[in-house]
Amino acid sequence: MARFTLPRDVYHGKGSLEALKTLKGKKAIVCVGGGSMKRFGFLDKAVGYLKEAGMEVALIEGIEPDPSVDTVMKGAKVMQEFQPDWIVAMGGGSPIDAAKAMWIKYEHPEVTFEQMCVVFGMPKLRNKAHFCAIPSTSGTATEVTAFSVITDNEKGIKYPLADFEITPDVAIVDPELAETMPKKLVAHTGMDALTHAIEAYVSTANCDFTDPLAIHAIRMVQANLVGSYNGDMAKRDSMHNAQCLAGMAFSNALLGIVHSMAHKTGAAFADYGAHIIHGAANAMYLPKVIAFNAKDPTALKRYGEIADFMGLGGESDEEKVQLLIKYIRGMNDQLNIPQCIQHYGADSYPTEQGFVPEDVFLARLPEVAKNAIADACTGSNPRQPSQEEMEKLLKCCYYDLDVDF
Numbered sequence: 377m378a379r380f381t382l383p384r385d386v387y388h389g390k391g392s393l394e395a396l397k398t399l400k401g402k403k404a405i406v407c408v409g410g411g412s413m414k415r416f417g418f419l420d421k422a423v424g425y426l427k428e429a430g431m432e433v434a435l436i437e438g439i440e441p442d443p444s445v446d447t448v449m450k451g452a453k454v455m456q457e458f459q460p461d462w463i464v465a466m467g468g469g470s471p472i473d474a475a476k477a478m479w480i481k482y483e484h485p486e487v488t489f490e491q492m493c494v495v496f497g498m499p500k501l502r503n504k505a506h507f508c509a510i511p512s513t514s515g516t517a518t519e520v521t522a523f524s525v526i527t528d529n530e531k532g533i534k535y536p537l538a539d540f541e542i543t544p545d546v547a548i549v550d551p552e553l554a555e556t557m558p559k560k561l562v563a564h565t566g567m568d569a570l571t572h573a574i575e576a577y578v579s580t581a582n583c584d585f586t587d588p589l590a591i592h593a594i595r596m597v598q599a600n601l602v603g604s605y606n607g608d609m610a611k612r613d614s615m616h617n618a619q620c621l622a623g624m625a626f627s628n629a630l631l632g633i634v635h636s637m638a639h640k641t642g643a644a645f646a647d648y649g650a651h652i653i654h655g656a657a658n659a660m661y662l663p664k665v666i667a668f669n670a671k672d673p674t675a676l677k678r679y680g681e682i683a684d685f686m687g688l689g690g691e692s693d694e695e696k697v698q699l700l701i702k703y704i705r706g707m708n709d710q711l712n713i714p715q716c717i718q719h720y721g722a723d724s725y726p727t728e729q730g731f732v733p734e735d736v737f738l739a740r741l742p743e744v745a746k747n748a749i750a751d752a753c754t755g756s757n758p759r760q761p762s763q764e765e766m767e768k769l770l771k772c773c774y775y776d777l778d779v780d781f
């Protein structure tokens with residue numbers, strides 16, 4: 377038996393933030409990140425709408441990018457004191473993911489972070505609160521997904537929490553919030569969305585319900601991402617929907633090892649001055665993983681279908697895969713994203729010598745590869761990599777080598 381779960385309501389289109397007025401309850405807590413929502417006036421608007429709905433409102437502000445276990449635990453305490461019946465998370469993937477994890481701890485104070493990490497093993501929620509998510513970036517689609525990604529800073533590892541319990545009740549996909557994104561964020565989150573859709577389409581858990589969402593999202597990203605990056609606001613609006621469709625697909629079809637590798641490399645070199653930003657990591661690793669997975673006959677055929685839908689040409693499936701890889705690399709170039717870790721600068725832009733030194737990368741490679749294999753996203757990848765293969769794959773991602781194994 378398979379299950380397909382989405383939020384009950386998805387409000388979308390310009391001005392849909394106003395849907396907050398329709399929420400029924402007594403107390404809402406609004407969770408936001410570092411300040412962009414406040415700066416652009418969306419926080420005030422949201423608080424105003426919730427007050428119009430008759431609710432008392434409290435705030436959790438300052439949730440950092442790639443939120444930590446510590447942030448989650450502190451936020452849950454604030455929720456326990458305030459006792460909200462609505463949790464409204466607004467911003468990028470980071471504050472929304474953090475709020476999801478706070479929700480679990482708020483409803484079940486006894487649950488430890490380790491217990492939260494048990495995939496599809498979460499206790500029942502909604503005894504105390506419902507959850508509304510409002511994305512301001514066009515990538516993670518956490519507003520419709522069963523996932524939350526939390527970073528353990530001590531271990532330098534990102535853990536995906538996964539259960540349909542944390543699929544929000546209400547998503548508000550208002551493109552106005554995404555219009556203020558700086559270019560770099562458009563590029564990274566857009567490539568994250570493309571990776572979600574492609575990984576969902578070839579995942580071993582793909583199905584008739586997820587395929588149309590994934591394939592339509594892929595075409596929309598193809599049609600809109602580069603234009604959005606270059607300032608076309610109509611395309612920016614379309615990307616907000618595209619990423620949400622991709623999220624509906626991958627929340628139910630799951631992901632693959634591009635995400636396993638992005639999760640486990642993201643914070644692994646933080647002591648050298650930076651994170652490898654999630655969307656940029658995906659953008660660099662996706663072409664390598666496509667080449668690796670295409671050795672699996674079913675995946676090969678499905679990548680061929682993607683290339684056909686994108687109108688890339690090619691006769692054989694092998695040829696189509698090559699064209700797909702070339703197309704994605706071309707997008708990276710147009711979006712100013714490097715093709716490999718060696719050229720990934722601390723500011724995320726391409727540079728001759730990136731921030732991850734070669735000797736450090738090689739020294740940490742066995743551990744990073746082991747962690748990537750153990751990531752929750754590996755199980756639904758069409759080809760299961762051995763330790764040796766994962767190390768080779770990561771080396772290809774470091775040096776930008778062709779994957780021929």
Ligand SMILES: NC(=O)c1ccc[n+]([C@@H]2O[C@H](COP(=O)([O-])OP(=O)(O)OC[C@H]3O[C@@H](n4cnc5c(N)ncnc54)[C@H](O)[C@@H]3O)[C@@H](O)[C@H]2O)c1
Nearest residue numbers: 412441442468469470512513516518521523524525556557
């Ligand atoms: N839960 C999921 O299903 C899922 C899926 C993919 C990724 N993730 C996780 O989500 C996180 C990344 O989220 P993200 O890419 O949305 O970025 P983010 O939330 O980390 O935000 C990045 C930066 O952009 C700023 N920002 C956000 N919206 C803005 C706007 N409209 N205008 C100007 N600035 C804005 C933020 O203040 C922040 O400084 C990672 O931790 C990643 O692992 C989760």
Ligand SMILES: [Zn+2]
Nearest residue numbers: 516568572654
């Ligand atoms: Zn992602």
